[in-house]
Amino acid sequence: SAVISQKPSRDICQRGTSLTIQCQVDSQVTMMFWYRQQPGQSLTLIATANQGSEATYESGFVIDKFPISRPNLTFSTLTVSNMSPEDSSIYLCSAGEPNRGSSEQYFGPGTRLTVT
Amino acid sequence: AQSVSQHNHHVILSEAASLELGCNYSYGGTVNLFWYVQYPGQHLQLLLKYFSGDPLVKGIKGFEAEFIKSKFSFNLRKPSVQWSDTAEYFCAVNAQGTDKLIFGTGTRLQVFP
Numbered sequence: 001s002a003v004i005s006q007k008p009s010r011d012i013c014q015r016g017t018s019l020t021i022q023c024q025v026d027s028q029v030t031m032m033f034w035y036r037q038q039p040g041q042s043l044t045l046i047a048t049a050n051q052g053s054e055a056t057y058e059s060g061f062v063i064d065k066f067p068i069s070r071p072n073l074t075f076s077t078l079t080v081s082n083m084s085p086e087d088s089s090i091y092l093c094s095a096g097e098p099n100r101g102s103s104e105q106y107f108g109p110g111t112r113l114t115v116t
Numbered sequence: 117a118q119s120v121s122q123h124n125h126h127v128i129l130s131e132a133a134s135l136e137l138g139c140n141y142s143y144g145g146t147v148n149l150f151w152y153v154q155y156p157g158q159h160l161q162l163l164l165k166y167f168s169g170d171p172l173v174k175g176i177k178g179f180e181a182e183f184i185k186s187k188f189s190f191n192l193r194k195p196s197v198q199w200s201d202t203a204e205y206f207c208a209v210n211a212q213g214t215d216k217l218i219f220g221t222g223t224r225l226q227v228f229p
Contacts, residue, residue: 031215043219107160
């Protein structure tokens, strides 16, 4: 299994600013994903971070708000842009390898974001 | 669209009690099924998974889950819980051939000694 770290672990940000979250995997992985977990709710996939190409966003999430980079097979960043209090959430990175037609995913510790 | 339902939002048990957490999904095709656990202050960890074969799968720490295709269910069980099982449990599904995981809302389990 892959070991995943995220930075920062938590942050308090002001409305209108942006925050970039980093995700580092200890081995090369094919797939990397970004999720959001809002208070009291489940995990929602924001996008799949593709190495060498644009991320694939889920319905309701757009590149202007959540730009993603994936420069290599072990690293990705998610930026939360022009933040509002509604963006307060835990943001999770995961990594996966295709396995029998599916991707078994391993998760980072998350970044707890509070927007004031 | 795929969805996952976890019926129990909060479960409180005494040590040695038996546990069963419900998980139902809606999707007409072939699926892969997962249970993840998040212990207090820790990150999500894979507890067990089902891809194919024996519908009764065993995971770490004495947990098991049974896939019942006709009921679209993948319930998690443990015959005797311990205080250290206190955690949040998430059921997740993805359609075979895709990488997208759909999570349930989670069940918070509290075990008292």
